[in-house]
Amino acid sequence: xxxxxxxxxxxxxxxxxxxxxxxxxxxxxxxxxxxxxxxxxxxxxxxxxxxxxxxxxxxxxxxxxxxxxxxxxxxxxxxxxxxxxxxxxxxxxxxxxxxxxxxxxxxxxxxxxxxxxxxxxxxxxxxxxxxxxxxxxxxxxxxxxxxxxxxxxxxxxxxxxxxxxxxxxxxxxxxxxxxxxxxxxxxxxxxxxxxxxxxxxxxxxxxxxxxxxxxxxxxxxxxxxxxxxxxxxxxxxxxxxxxxxxxxxxxxxxxxxxxxxxxxxxxxxxxxxxxxxxxxxxxxxxxxxxxxxxxxxxxxxxxxxxxxxxxxxxxxxxxxxxxxxxxxxxxxxxxxxxxxxxxxxxxxxxxxxxxxxxxxxxxxxxxxxxxxxxxxxxxxxxxxxxxxxxxxxxxxxxxxxxxxxxxxxxxxxxxxxxxxxxxxxxxxxxxxxxxxxxxxxxxxxxxxxxxxxxxxxxxxxxxxxxxxxxxxxxxxxxxxxxxxxxxxxxxxxxxxxxxxxxxxxxxxxxx
Amino acid sequence: xxxxxxxxxxxxxxxxxxxxxxxxxxxxxxxxxxxxxxxxxxxxxxxxxxxxxxxxxxxxxxxxxxxxxxxxxxxxxx
Numbered sequence: 001x002x003x004x005x006x007x008x009x010x011x012x013x014x015x016x017x018x019x020x021x022x023x024x025x026x027x028x029x030x031x032x033x034x035x036x037x038x039x040x041x042x043x044x045x046x047x048x049x050x051x052x053x054x055x056x057x058x059x060x061x062x063x064x065x066x067x068x069x070x071x072x073x074x075x076x077x078x079x080x081x082x083x084x085x086x087x088x089x090x091x092x093x094x095x096x097x098x099x100x101x102x103x104x105x106x107x108x109x110x111x112x113x114x115x116x117x118x119x120x121x122x123x124x125x126x127x128x129x130x131x132x133x134x135x136x137x138x139x140x141x142x143x144x145x146x147x148x149x150x151x152x153x154x155x156x157x158x159x160x161x162x163x164x165x166x167x168x169x170x171x172x173x174x175x176x177x178x179x180x181x182x183x184x185x186x187x188x189x190x191x192x193x194x195x196x197x198x199x200x201x202x203x204x205x206x207x208x209x210x211x212x213x214x215x216x217x218x219x220x221x222x223x224x225x226x227x228x229x230x231x232x233x234x235x236x237x238x239x240x241x242x243x244x245x246x247x248x249x250x251x252x253x254x255x256x257x258x259x260x261x262x263x264x265x266x267x268x269x270x271x272x273x274x275x276x277x278x279x280x281x282x283x284x285x286x287x288x289x290x291x292x293x294x295x296x297x298x299x300x301x302x303x304x305x306x307x308x309x310x311x312x313x314x315x316x317x318x319x320x321x322x323x324x325x326x327x328x329x330x331x332x333x334x335x336x337x338x339x340x341x342x343x344x345x346x347x348x349x350x351x352x353x354x355x356x357x358x359x360x361x362x363x364x365x366x367x368x369x370x371x372x373x374x375x376x377x378x379x380x381x382x383x384x385x386x387x388x389x390x391x392x393x394x395x396x397x398x399x400x401x402x403x404x405x406x407x408x409x410x411x412x413x414x415x416x417x418x419x420x421x422x423x424x425x426x427x428x429x430x431x432x433x434x435x436x437x438x439x440x441x442x443x444x445x446x447x448x449x450x451x452x453x454x455x456x457x458x459x460x461x462x463x464x465x466x467x468x469x470x471x472x473x474x475x476x477x478x479x480x481x482x483x484x485x486x487x488x489x490x491x492x493x494x495x496x497x498x499x500x501x502x503x504x505x506x507x508x509x510x511x
Numbered sequence: 512x513x514x515x516x517x518x519x520x521x522x523x524x525x526x527x528x529x530x531x532x533x534x535x536x537x538x539x540x541x542x543x544x545x546x547x548x549x550x551x552x553x554x555x556x557x558x559x560x561x562x563x564x565x566x567x568x569x570x571x572x573x574x575x576x577x578x579x580x581x582x583x584x585x586x587x588x589x
Contacts, residue, residue, distance in 0.1 A: 061541060068545035072556055079560065082567035090569055090583045119542070120535025168580045168587065346588045467587060470568050480564045487555065494548060502541055 008474040009466050012084040015481040017451070019076050021444055022488040026070020026495075028443050031145055031192050032199020033063045034138035036230055038131075040223075045131050055219050057122070058507045059203065060134075062499060064119060069495040074148075076484070084477060088458050088468035095161050095172050096151050099179060103147030111140030145195070146188050153184030155459050156450070157252045163371050165348045165364055170462075186248045187450070190241040193234055194443040197406055200231025201432075201439040204413055206503055208432035211423055219507040224417045224432075232410035238403055243304055249453075250305035253460060255319050255385055256453035259392040261301060263315040264290045266323065270313040271296035272304065273397070278390055284320055284383050316389075320382050331382035334461075338376030341367055345374075375462045384464075387455040395448040402442035409435055 037059050044052035078100075081089045089096070117125060117133035125133075154160075160177030161170040172178060204227040210220040249257045257263075262278050263270065276294030299309040306313070312326050322330025344367035351359035379385065413432060416422045422429065454460060458468035536542070573579045 064542065065545060068549050069552075071549065072553060075556060076560065076565075079565035079567075082570065083565040086568040087583055087586050090579060091587075116532065116535065120531060120538075124531060124534075166580070167576070168583045342588065345584075349584050349588055471586070472568070476564070480560070483560070483564070491548075491552065498541065498544065 006466075008472070008477065009469045011474050011477040011481060012080075012469045013465060015084065015477055015484065016077065016080055018481065018484055018488070019073070019080065020451070021447070022484075022492070023070070023073045023077065024444065024447055025440060025492065026066055026073060027145070028191075028195030028198040028440075029066045029202055030063065030070060030141050031195030032197065032234075033059060033066070033202060034134075034141050034199075035196065036199050036203055036226060037063055038135045038138045039230065040226055041131050041134050043226075045127050051219060051222065054507050055223055056134075058219070059223070060118065061502055062202075062206075065495060065498050065502060067115070069491050069498075073488070073491070084470055084472070085458070085468050086470040088463060090168060091463060091468070092155075092170055092459060094169055095154055095158075095178060098172060098175060099147040099151040099154075103144050106143065111137055111144060114140065142192055145192055147179075149188040149191055150179045150181075150184040152450075153181055153187045154178050155457075156187070156454055157181055157183035157248075158459055158462055163368070163374075165345060165367055166352075183248050183252055186241060186244045190238065190245045190446070193238040193241050194439075194446055196234040197231055197238065197403075198439040198443055200227045200234060200410070201406065201435050203227030204231065204410075204432045205434075205436035208413075208429040209503070210506065212426060212429050212433070214423070216507045217423065221417055221422065224413060224422065228410045228413040228417065231406065232414060235403065235407045235410055239407075242400075242403070246304045247307065250313070253454060254314050255316065256387065256392065256449075257305060258314065258316045258319060259387050259389045259453055260396040260449060261313075262290045262389065262393045263301070263313060264317050266312055266314040266318040266326065266328075268302065268312045269299050269310055270301035270305075271298045272300035275397075278393055280390075284386060285317055316386055320385060331376070331379070331385045334373050334376040335379050335382065337370045337373035338378070340377075341370035341374045342377035344370065372461060375457060375459070375464050375467075378464050378467050379456070384456055387453050392449055392453040395445040395452070399442050399445040399449060402438050402445070405438070406435070406442070 037056055040052060040056040040059065043049075044056055081096075114133040114136040117130065118137050121130050121133060158170070159181050160174040161172050163169075164171050178184070203223055207220040207224040207227060210216050211224075246257065246260075249260070258266075261270075261273055262276070264282065264284065273291055274295045274297050276291035276296075279288055279290050279292050282288045282290045301313050302311040303309045305311065314323065314326065314328050318326065318328050320331050322328055322333065344363045348360055348363035348367060351357075351363055376385075409431060412428060413422075416425050416428055456464045456466070458465045536546070569579045569582070573582060
């Protein structure tokens, strides 16, 4: 089988990654800040205290700036599907299209309708209806995220469909299997949780900056209380959702899990690497130790992956070469089955050309039997199933380390703002300011783990990225890559400038 | 009679919704700058990127779904 030129595939991937990573700078703040604003407005409506209205309007303006700059950046990914990933789009169109269509129709319209009430409706609609609109914007934003992540979850764990060799499409047989797959749900919860933490870090960071400047201190302190309480609750929730995500990855994408942990040789009672550098000379199948200077938490990986401290966690060697003792099939065995599936597909194609119905039926039976291995038929080497280990490993560990730091930070801030005169704790305030970008780094690192860690697959086990891409001129992809880089960087600079100008106005600035 | 009242109510509601938006936009401060930015961005996305850089390969290159299926089948089995 012929895969696309690696230059074309690499640039197509780089372009999609760039678009997704930039888009994901805007989205999580919208997800998190929308709920924080709704909480603040609820306090205003409950207490009638006008200061809370001022606070709500301030954060709502910053929310609007982020929303406006980020809106529609995701559409570019949809264009890229049609241009750069046409094989993929056709192969999955039915399944990928349904959740995205629901997202467009339901969530986006709900979000945009109530967005107008939220901004233009102060003093024009009742307090209760305004508050309801603010909550519905938050719910709508998060519903949008749900459908996008359900589609992404399907790529990681394809369920609820059957391949139709006539149309060359995977056709949905159960919408609910796709929408409510355990991978989709855990991905949704963990991803929106990271967005909530970014929202909380944004609120506490900017409040800390205002306190450092001695500006609007009452409003900043109240914002700090809401931001750090919300942030702490969500950070603790992320520990639980992260546990569930890892459990799902262990069941459905064990190669990704092994790469996340730098685990080459599988172990019973496996520990988690809390700290350690990857041995750069380590290769699949050799006897070198994979981690340098490691500090591990005993049993934790077995517990996290299978909820059993005695469980065997397969390493990359087991998954590439197989392990009979634990009934783990080798990649080469899966590749052989994948090649049977591809041959059957070819036979189906030839039989269809000859209009030989009997041969078509025989080929389809064989194809459906081996379809779960279809993508393996395109791989050249068993080691092709292994994603970039270093990027996956370090991204995972950065995400976990930052997630732990956020728990400490929110506890510290909550304690100081509730019990002490926080303005005297300038170092703590600076920690809050400097932690704003860390939330983004953690979220992007998590996204890298999810997306780089599932390589070589565009759709797990069914379609590698080399087949998913469109055969187009790599030069065009390079040009559009750089156009995006410039455009998105411009948008980011515009956002930061408008945000900073608005923050400098303080709580008196309106929208 | 009932029909006329209903129509009048609908028209009044539509007018008040339009007024709501017009007033809202008129009173924006930072929002005016944002709307200009959104307009510029949408223009770039839909009229420049979509037209010149992102043709939908299967949609524009073929006229029927059967042709598209055959093309992808060839791509997947070559």
